Amino acid sequence: MRKAKDLVPREADRLGTVQGHRDGFGFVIPDDGGEDIFLSEREMSRVMHGDRVNVRVLGTDRRGRPEGQIVEVVLHANKVVIGRLLNENGVLIVAPEDKRIGHDILIPPKGQGNAKLGQVVSVEIIDYPDSYRQAVGRVVEVLGEIDDPGMEIEIAVRKYGVPHEFSAAAMKEATALPDTVQQADLEGRVDLRDVPLVTIDGADARDFDDAVYCEPVMYGQTKAWRLIVAIADVSHYVKPGQPLDDEGLLRATSVYFPRRVIPMLPEKISNGLCSLNPGVDRLCMVCDSVVDNNGIVLAYQFYPAVMHSAQRFTYDTVWEILSNSKGPEATRFAQFRPLLTNLYSLFKILLSAREKRGAIEFETTETQIISNELGKILRIEPRLRNDAHRLIEECMLTANVCAADFIDKNKHLSLYRVHGEPSEEKLVTLRQVLRTSGLSLGGGEKPKPRDYAKLMREIKERPDANMLQSVVLRSMQQAMYQPDNEGHFGLAYPAYSHFTSPIRRYPDLLTHRVIKSILQKKPYVPVLPPKVPLNLTLPRKGKGRENAVNAKKSQSDAKAGVKGAKAPKGANAALPIWGQLGVHCSSNERRADEASRDVEAWLKCYYMRDHLGQEYAGTVTGVANFGLFIQLENLFVEGMVHVTELGGDYFQYDEARQELRGERTGIRYRLGDRMHVLVSRVDLDARKIEFSLVKSVGAEPGGSSNRRQLLLATDTGRPNKKAASKKSRPDNKVPQKPSGINVNAAKSAGTLGANQSKSKATRKSGKTSKPGRSIGKPAGSKPPVRSTKARRK
Numbered sequence: 001m002r003k004a005k006d007l008v009p010r011e012a013d014r015l016g017t018v019q020g021h022r023d024g025f026g027f028v029i030p031d032d033g034g035e036d037i038f039l040s041e042r043e044m045s046r047v048m049h050g051d052r053v054n055v056r057v058l059g060t061d062r063r064g065r066p067e068g069q070i071v072e073v074v075l076h077a078n079k080v081v082i083g084r085l086l087n088e089n090g091v092l093i094v095a096p097e098d099k100r101i102g103h104d105i106l107i108p109p110k111g112q113g114n115a116k117l118g119q120v121v122s123v124e125i126i127d128y129p130d131s132y133r134q135a136v137g138r139v140v141e142v143l144g145e146i147d148d149p150g151m152e153i154e155i156a157v158r159k160y161g162v163p164h165e166f167s168a169a170a171m172k173e174a175t176a177l178p179d180t181v182q183q184a185d186l187e188g189r190v191d192l193r194d195v196p197l198v199t200i201d202g203a204d205a206r207d208f209d210d211a212v213y214c215e216p217v218m219y220g221q222t223k224a225w226r227l228i229v230a231i232a233d234v235s236h237y238v239k240p241g242q243p244l245d246d247e248g249l250l251r252a253t254s255v256y257f258p259r260r261v262i263p264m265l266p267e268k269i270s271n272g273l274c275s276l277n278p279g280v281d282r283l284c285m286v287c288d289s290v291v292d293n294n295g296i297v298l299a300y301q302f303y304p305a306v307m308h309s310a311q312r313f314t315y316d317t318v319w320e321i322l323s324n325s326k327g328p329e330a331t332r333f334a335q336f337r338p339l340l341t342n343l344y345s346l347f348k349i350l351l352s353a354r355e356k357r358g359a360i361e362f363e364t365t366e367t368q369i370i371s372n373e374l375g376k377i378l379r380i381e382p383r384l385r386n387d388a389h390r391l392i393e394e395c396m397l398t399a400n401v402c403a404a405d406f407i408d409k410n411k412h413l414s415l416y417r418v419h420g421e422p423s424e425e426k427l428v429t430l431r432q433v434l435r436t437s438g439l440s441l442g443g444g445e446k447p448k449p450r451d452y453a454k455l456m457r458e459i460k461e462r463p464d465a466n467m468l469q470s471v472v473l474r475s476m477q478q479a480m481y482q483p484d485n486e487g488h489f490g491l492a493y494p495a496y497s498h499f500t501s502p503i504r505r506y507p508d509l510l511t512h513r514v515i516k517s518i519l520q521k522k523p524y525v526p527v528l529p530p531k532v533p534l535n536l537t538l539p540r541k542g543k544g545r546e547n548a549v550n551a552k553k554s555q556s557d558a559k560a561g562v563k564g565a566k567a568p569k570g571a572n573a574a575l576p577i578w579g580q581l582g583v584h585c586s587s588n589e590r591r592a593d594e595a596s597r598d599v600e601a602w603l604k605c606y607y608m609r610d611h612l613g614q615e616y617a618g619t620v621t622g623v624a625n626f627g628l629f630i631q632l633e634n635l636f637v638e639g640m641v642h643v644t645e646l647g648g649d650y651f652q653y654d655e656a657r658q659e660l661r662g663e664r665t666g667i668r669y670r671l672g673d674r675m676h677v678l679v680s681r682v683d684l685d686a687r688k689i690e691f692s693l694v695k696s697v698g699a700e701p702g703g704s705s706n707r708r709q710l711l712l713a714t715d716t717g718r719p720n721k722k723a724a725s726k727k728s729r730p731d732n733k734v735p736q737k738p739s740g741i742n743v744n745a746a747k748s749a750g751t752l753g754a755n756q757s758k759s760k761a762t763r764k765s766g767k768t769s770k771p772g773r774s775i776g777k778p779a780g781s782k783p784p785v786r787s788t789k790a791r792r793k
Helices: 151-159 168-176 243-251 267-273 315-323 328-332 334-357 387-409 424-436 449-460 465-474 506-519 543-560 575-611
Strands: 014-020 026-030 037-039 052-060 066-075 080-088 091-096 120-127 136-144 198-201 210-219 222-232 255-257 260-262 281-292 297-308 311-314 367-371 377-382 416-418 480-482 615-624 627-632 638-642 651-654 659-662 668-670 674-683 688-697
Touching: 014 037, 026 052, 037 052, 080 136, 080 151, 120 151, 136 151, 151 255, 151 575, 168 243, 168 267, 198 315, 198 387, 210 281, 210 297, 210 334, 210 387, 222 297, 222 334, 222 387, 243 506, 255 575, 281 334, 281 387, 281 506, 297 387, 297 506, 311 315, 315 328, 315 334, 315 387, 328 334, 334 387, 334 449, 367 575, 377 575, 387 416, 387 506, 424 465, 449 465, 465 615, 480 543, 480 575, 506 575, 543 575, 575 674, 575 688, 615 668, 627 674, 638 674
Parallel strands: 037 066, 198 311, 638 688
Antiparallel strands: 014 026, 014 052, 026 037, 052 066, 080 091, 080 120, 120 136, 198 210, 210 222, 222 281, 255 260, 281 297, 367 377, 416 480, 615 627, 615 674, 627 638, 651 659, 659 668, 674 688
């Protein structure tokens, strides 16, 4: 591997992973978990996002961050890069779709293959970049045109490294499996085929991994409820050390996109043999519990069984039966009404217990994308939730809690689903915001879940409830998998595991194996296949980062055969392996979320191209030192009003109050403010939507805003009828603004700089240009914005 000129490796050099930024700079995330090391654009010119490097800290940058110099590239992460084939001044290049890779890939004359200009291609890197040379590659796959149906998903799975093709060995093993349950499979199983278990899922669900049954019982002298939760027995077919298990571990989760799913396991298993389809025998693992009228689990047991689903219900059908006992659906499914009524009665008990326990309840609006046959957005609708959704959730929570308790009491290693308490820093920020709204969070320095639950009840009826809920939600840590049980803060459980979805989550499959091993009185020790690379990416901060550091260390120690290293003994001998599995599954879960958000952002940008020049009502959902994040009402699309669009005033950012305040005019823009905006620019490549401010509804000045007051036809999120259409606005007349919101990025992301320097004047209209790349103003063209707290770029 290449080393920096005149730099000799030293002991003080640190090993880490490069994390690129779309504005050209980057960071090295050190393996030791220390502070991220800033890399200038010059240093980033020699490496690519994801590379493993040795870095030397030479000092600090102007913001006080440690700044480093690359000593050596230990491992190049990008063997293949996806992008669009372009011709720039007679030279063929591929511009990467992943903007964290700041290098165009040079394509030699014979490296184009059958690809045409403008097409999306995969490029194999032949020569990696350094300070003096550009990266060179050759086209190895032509995916098609950027507007082809499903192209955004093809891009995302490659951009984020989501495995999307099963190995030949895995497919061979899946094909060899029987299509139905065999007689030999029934040995040692409880026969539940006479119990009318039912599945309740969404209308578009294809894999059914859980079924439920409920009836009233007497537990001694106590009136109670028997709840049976039957989960597909994936572990019977997916065995450790086999190709199917390797594929499941590699993926760790199914990835859900609009109109497409990348499954964790082949469809032969996920939609067939392990799916609890109605009218067929299926193997399952059962959590059979008894719950009293206070919602307390009095007893439970786990056992393998065989079942026969009596009916496949949808949430809407169940809710129609429960809410209208004399309606057509209730008449049609009269034989199941007693069962559904029992489930609903138990649900009310569990819900009451949840409230007493102090579990935190967020009532956020989930949306669903309605697409046409080409996969493009027709409209975005709120996803309506009813008590049928929550009924199933409570049943699954009960089974998951029983699983965690069973494993904990038997002192067997496994993966828990852990949600930590909020950090001190986030608590301080949250309390500052709440104080400005006349609210407070109890519990002192260590608030309990019930303190948050009490706050959420106070917020619920307020007009700014959505804004305050988002602030509270951002104060929470992200849940993760780890072998150390630290409880689940949000659900207010002392122990919590994932047991109910082994078809689509690898941690659930591991939980099934552990429970079976306890039942068989044989310890289960997972083995890490050498051919399966683990994703041990370090999160930015928190307990997850600490876990990833420990996982990396245990992995490197195991590979190097370090002598004298302190290894757990006895029952905890496998603890490092479980730690690595927890980090891997958590990282792949985050990767799946990022890929899904990227596709949704692309689709929304594509959708909004037809709405350029139109005006909408919106609400401020985020405030940063560089502008306002606005969500359009009724469209559920988010974009940004850059600070340069707020007028000539000098705006000061107050993080505690979550507002921008004009020093001269006193105008304030805060979370929850309603505004009228014009869709001014859409950047499909960058997944950015920009708005121009037309009218602020209730922006508080020391006086009123001097902006023109425009009366919209409606105030319901519908466009003004006088707005310009896309057809009347040629491409070269589309307003060009400074770079705007990355709709896929966290709202708390740092300063949004200009586009990368490689967006040159040669790419403007009139010359051979890259479709979708627009020219941004240089970073220095933005007016100064003061921040009460230094923020990362």
